[in-house]
Structure formats: structure tokens, C-alpha cells
Amino acid sequence: MDSERSDAPAPFLTLKILVAGGFGVGKTTFVGTVSEIRPLNTEELLTEAGRMDDSLDEVTDKRTTTVALDFGRITFGDDLALYLFGTPGQDRFLFLWDELATGALGAVVLADTRRLRDSFPAVDYFERRRLPFVVAVNCFNGVRDYSAGEVATALDLDEETPVVLCDARDRESGKEVLITLVELAGEAATAPATTEPV
Amino acid sequence: MTDSDQRWYDEAAGPLVRLYAVTTGRAHVGSEQRLDLMTVIHALPDAGHDPVLSPEQAAILHLCRPRPHPVADIASDSGLPLAVVRVLLSDLLAMGLIRATPPVPPARLPDARILRKVIDGLRAL
Numbered sequence: 001m002d003s004e005r006s007d008a009p010a011p012f013l014t015l016k017i018l019v020a021g022g023f024g025v026g027k028t029t030f031v032g033t034v035s036e037i038r039p040l041n042t043e044e045l046l047t048e049a050g051r052m053d054d055s056l057d058e059v060t061d062k063r064t065t066t067v068a069l070d071f072g073r074i075t076f077g078d079d080l081a082l083y084l085f086g087t088p089g090q091d092r093f094l095f096l097w098d099e100l101a102t103g104a105l106g107a108v109v110l111a112d113t114r115r116l117r118d119s120f121p122a123v124d125y126f127e128r129r130r131l132p133f134v135v136a137v138n139c140f141n142g143v144r145d146y147s148a149g150e151v152a153t154a155l156d157l158d159e160e161t162p163v164v165l166c167d168a169r170d171r172e173s174g175k176e177v178l179i180t181l182v183e184l185a186g187e188a189a190t191a192p193a194t195t196e197p198v
Numbered sequence: 199m200t201d202s203d204q205r206w207y208d209e210a211a212g213p214l215v216r217l218y219a220v221t222t223g224r225a226h227v228g229s230e231q232r233l234d235l236m237t238v239i240h241a242l243p244d245a246g247h248d249p250v251l252s253p254e255q256a257a258i259l260h261l262c263r264p265r266p267h268p269v270a271d272i273a274s275d276s277g278l279p280l281a282v283v284r285v286l287l288s289d290l291l292a293m294g295l296i297r298a299t300p301p302v303p304p305a306r307l308p309d310a311r312i313l314r315k316v317i318d319g320l321r322a323l
Binding site for chain 2: 041
């Protein structure tokens, strides 16, 4: 195999974390606070998005749209990097979630207590995929109206899903959210799997 | 050249070549070749021959020459949409100019020390 060639450079490991949540909850702010944020455009066919197609005629007949993802990178030395991907909010881009979630270490679901129901789709999605996730309640302007426990109850979270209160604009706070998630993912990776992911 | 001429060619005007002209019209490659966002691209040592590359393909090779880059980074650096970058990369793969290393699934990370390194690295940020 190529990867076993003696002249191959040292392996470069990449890990991926998703940042999901409702519109305007602070995903872009969160990614930009903890990482070097960069633009990433995916041009997607709006119709039959999943279809593989080679023909130019087919492509020009269909409407394409540019979906800009929030994409951030944190590098640790020369051989390890953590990538954060903000998931697009609209339902019509759900197919992009599947690609982003594949191989992900875990996810952060940003929540706003004024609009908790906006977090339901993301919570449902990660529970179904059995992807480790933490719910990070973005406390705008330091307003902490609800406790972590109250949010967990309102979202009907599994016992093992951590809820942390955070401020997406604060780097230390964002780091704590990510550390909580990586610790959770580490436990998930070492625990024996009881059910296959869907 | 007048000022008004120059204004047509700034970055905000968008690409001067239609995006899918860069890929000779192809929007997708076969599913077996679909490259994950986190697949790491290594430029292979020059094989000696000098293939005719598009400027975009040459730019990708140039980017990956000093050190490997994941597909997401290449798309971001090139400013081209991901689908276009995937086509360009599959061409480079077919020409034997790059090597693609798929990402390691979290469940198959070589050891727990890697996540420990991430946590320590995050603390040190």
C-alpha cells in the first residue's frame, strides 16, 4: 500500500467536529472565536442533489446554489489538526449534514433558551446517528435564565449528553465546550458499542 | 488602461472563467472516487514527465508540495466550490500526481493519546 511506503511523509491526522443549531444562534461566532475561520463554498444542485451526473447538459438545466459553510481549523503541531464545520441551517441542505457527520468525532449543538425548539432537529439528528454531542447553551449578554438541568429536561436529552452554558464570543468558554466534547468522544470511542449507528 | 477597465477584473467581479469550464463541464466524478472533506492530499514527487495541467490543477499541486492538505483546505484556499475541486483532484489522482489518504474514523484512531493531545492543545490555545 502507498501509505506503507518508506518515503511517505509522517501521517497527518485530521479530526472533524460539527457545530449545529438554529439560525442566528451563534454558530459562525463560535467557530470564529475558537479557530481560524475560513470560507468554504460548496456549489450544490438544488434538485436531485444526491444524483451523480457526468453530463454538462444536465448540469446547466438545473439550478445550483452556493452553500457557504463556516469552516475553522485549529492545528496542533505538524501532524494533527481539528476542523470545525458549521452546518447549514435550512432543511433543504440536510443532505450536506450526512457528508459532514460521516467520520466526525462529535458535534456541538448551540442552543438559545429563547428558541429552544430550533435545536430539536440537530439533537434528533445526532441522537439518531449516535454521534457524541454536547448541547452548548449560548448565553447572550451573560443572561443565564435557565440551568443546564432545565435545558436538558426541555430538550429531553439522554442522561449522558452534557449541557454546558457558554458564551460563543468568549474563547475560553468555547474551548471548554470543545474539551467537554472531545472528552465525551473519547469515552464513546472506548466504551463497547451496544447498537450499530443508523 | 483606465480605472473603469481595471474594475472589471477585481476579485469581487467573480471568476472570469465559468466554473465548470475548469472541469470541462463535469460537476461530479464517479461515487467510488468521491473524496471526503477530510481526505488528506499529498503531492507525489515529480515523475519526470511534464503533464499539461490547468492553472487550477497546478495551483493545487503547488499548495500540497510542501506539506499535505485536506480537501476542505484545498477548496478553501482555491476559492473554488468543493464539487469543482473534487473533479480537479480526481484528475490529478488519475495522472498519478497526488496521493489521497482517507481520514481515520474516530473509532479507529491509533491510540487514546491523540484525543489527549487535542484536549491539551485546546487548553493551551
